[in-house]
Amino acid sequence: MKNKFKYLIAAIAFLGLTSCEDEQDLKFISPEGTFSIITPLNGESIILNDATPSNPGISLTWSAMDFGTPTEVTYTVELAPAGSDFSNPQVLTTTSNRFATIQTAQFNLACLTAGATPFVASPVDIRIKATVGVGFEPAYSSVLTYTVTCYGCLGQFAVGAGLPAAGWNWDSPVSLICDDNVLMATVTFANDTFRFFTEEGNWGSGRNYPYYANDGYKISSVLENAMDGDSNFRFTGNPGTHRIKIDENQKFISVAQGTTSANSLWLVGAATPGGWSWAGNNETEFPLVKAGVYESILTLTSGESFRVFLGNNGGDSWDLGSRNYPYYVGEGYTISPELINALDGDSNFRYVGSTGLRVLKVDTVAKTITLN
Structure with missing residues (x-):
């Protein structure tokens, strides 16, 4: 019985030594040095063409990132508004290569979402994120500022009690269709409040009356500042069907009664x-x-x-x-x-x-x- 106990103690000691040796040999992978975008060059520009949506919108190459040990690196191309901190970047693509091409249609939409002004040369920021797996610290390339002239525009949305079919929820928002930076919709108005939004479901993307007034917009006389704490729009015309237009080229918001002219x-x-x-x-x-x-x-x-x-x-x-x-x-x-x-x-x-x-x-x- 004493011998069996001795063997048990020895086995536990051996396992403990083996565990210590494994911990000493374990290496945590971490970035060593930096890497950068090679092409295009910082400050270069492109004019995107809606006639060729499948053509390259941007083609990128970058240097390799060294994590200190041979391992496969995953690269993610990220885009964000110019001058931002990439707190909420858009992912354009993920690859194990050190090059990527983004088609015109995808790149155009991403740049518009990042705030680029249609038909005006606008800067956006691009960087590459390098990772080697879950739980390991990523590395980031230098930031490329790229100037893009986009086409088209993004649709917008409206909700509120002043739009009875929508109400103050996202179940059935009013969609304003965009064409060459002019947004239009046919809506049923009530004498109540509403607000415009650039992203469906995102309350933080709202644009209230002062947003447009302070940006120099002329606004229809049947729309006023609700002065309700959120400074929403209030419709003061005759309840019923109207056509509403936000012209972001000439900067005005107009209303027309009825579904036709x-x-x-x-x-x-x-x-x-x-x-x-x-x-x-x-x-x-x-x-x-x-x-x-x-x-x-x-x-x-x-x-x-x-x-x-x-x-x-x-x-x-x-x-x-x-x-x-x-x-x-x-x-x-x-x-x-x-x-x-x-x-x-x-x-x-x-x-x-x-x-x-x-x-x-x-x-x-x-x-x-x-x-x-």
Whole structure:
């Protein structure tokens, strides 16, 4: 019995020594030195083309990362807004190679998501993350700042009690479809509050009334700051179906009553963006925004004239009726001093304010014509 006990003690001692030797021999893999992106060079640029979505948007090569022992390294290409700390990077691809090519469509979307302005040269930051497995410290390359001119734009979303079909949740948000940096949607409004969001389901991506006002946007008169603690939008027009537009090129948010332009008036003239022409979409819609109130947000050219037309048949609509300056004077309207009688034979309106984006409103109830 004593001998068996001695053998047990010896076996335990042997296992203990073996365990100590294994711990001494164990090596934790850790980065040694640094590595960097070789191509493209920092500060280089590209213009992306929507006609070739499968073409390379960016092709990268980088040096090897040394972890101090032979092992397979996994490289991850990350993209983030320029000047950020990569706190929430986008992953473009993962590979065991030291090169990667990202197609135009994927790269364009990633850059837009990172805040690049469509059709404007915008910087983004790119880096490579090197890892050798779970639990080991990753290594990062130097940061490449790359200038990208994107195309298209990202859709946005809206929720709130002012949009009854959506409400204040993400079950059925309003989707605003983007085309060349102009976002549009047909919605049913109630006299309540709502907010725009750049990412579905992300409350932190919200854009309230002051966000746009402080960025210089002209905003429809039926949308106001709710002053509700979150400074959401409040809709003050007639409840019902409206078309809403966020033009991020000219910086305005407009509202039009109804699903179509059937009840709209039209602006044509040299003072308007389309000039004296009905070709294409040269005429400017002058829609109802609430009962008896027509409003359009447009760039007016100083010293030039225009006229209000009553209809649009899809072509030249000169004969569908129009209203000039004397018509409104004869009806007893108070007219902005920046609008005068052009005295041009047709007595059109002449705009004498500074050239710029203006909110033109004709209130047929209050009988006023204003410019803001």
